[in-house]
Amino acid sequence: GQNIDQPTEMTATEGAIVxxxxxxxxxxxxxxxxxxxxxxxxxxxxxYNVLDGLEEKGRFSSxxxxxxxxxxxxxxxxxxxxxxxxxxxxxxxxxxxxxxAGTTVTVRA
Amino acid sequence: IAGITQAPTxxxxxxxxxxxxxxxxxxxxNAMYWYRQDLGLGLRLIHYSNTAGTTGKGEVPDGYSVSRxxxxxxxxxxxxxxxxxxxVYFCASSDGSGANVLTFGAGSRLTVL
Numbered sequence: 001g002q003n004i005d006q007p008t009e010m011t012a013t014e015g016a017i018v019x020x021x022x023x024x025x026x027x028x029x030x031x032x033x034x035x036x037x038x039x040x041x042x043x044x045x046x047x048y049n050v051l052d053g054l055e056e057k058g059r060f061s062s063x064x065x066x067x068x069x070x071x072x073x074x075x076x077x078x079x080x081x082x083x084x085x086x087x088x089x090x091x092x093x094x095x096x097x098x099x100x101a102g103t104t105v106t107v108r109a
Numbered sequence: 110i111a112g113i114t115q116a117p118t119x120x121x122x123x124x125x126x127x128x129x130x131x132x133x134x135x136x137x138x139n140a141m142y143w144y145r146q147d148l149g150l151g152l153r154l155i156h157y158s159n160t161a162g163t164t165g166k167g168e169v170p171d172g173y174s175v176s177r178x179x180x181x182x183x184x185x186x187x188x189x190x191x192x193x194x195x196x197v198y199f200c201a202s203s204d205g206s207g208a209n210v211l212t213f214g215a216g217s218r219l220t221v222l
Contacts, residue, residue, distance in 0.1 A: 095140075
């Protein structure tokens with residue numbers, strides 16, 4: 001099974017940078033995902049890492065270290081619309097996805 | 110509109126009643142999933158189906174059943190609802206290629222009294 005930990009809440013100022021950490025313990029690792037979920041809406045895919053290193057996609061970047069069981073999602077140039085929950089998810093060797101409880105990011109003006 | 114349709118959007122149900130949440134996708138994805146989302150616990154997998162005709166149990170399957178008669182439909186049934194099944198239910202699908210990204214439906218909010 002999976003044990004996925006991420007902070008419950010983070011607050012940052014518009015234009016700033018926020019880093020959301022995720023640590024995991026897994027019996028079989030086959031990729032790590034980040035999803036964004038606005039209040040009352042469905043989760044939407046942000047990023048995917050399966051190899052160690054940094055994946056950059058516009059203002060969002062995701063990093064993975066498999067040996068440390070660690071990932072982070074970096075949000076740059078924060079905008080008000082980035083206020084949402086960010087879900088870290090780990091896929092196991094059976095291709096099933098397990099989610100962390102999510103980190104609620106609040107962007108203040 | 111391509112995607113996943115869930116119904117109902119919201120439902121209040123008396124304990125002991127039977128309830129089926131419907132999920133239909135038009136993307137011809139092979140794999141489909143049902144998750145429940147509860148405050149502080151995140152999304153938890155209830156049941157999944159890797160292809161039509163097959164189903165499997167997830168992390169929290171008790172009290173729920175699913176069927177996958179065809180590629181498009183994946184209904185979730187609560188045979189006798191209990192208050193602990195009050196939750197938001199999300200159906201998702203994936204095409205199984207590359208990163209195998211999940212696409213989620215808009216969710217069904219169920220309240221069991």
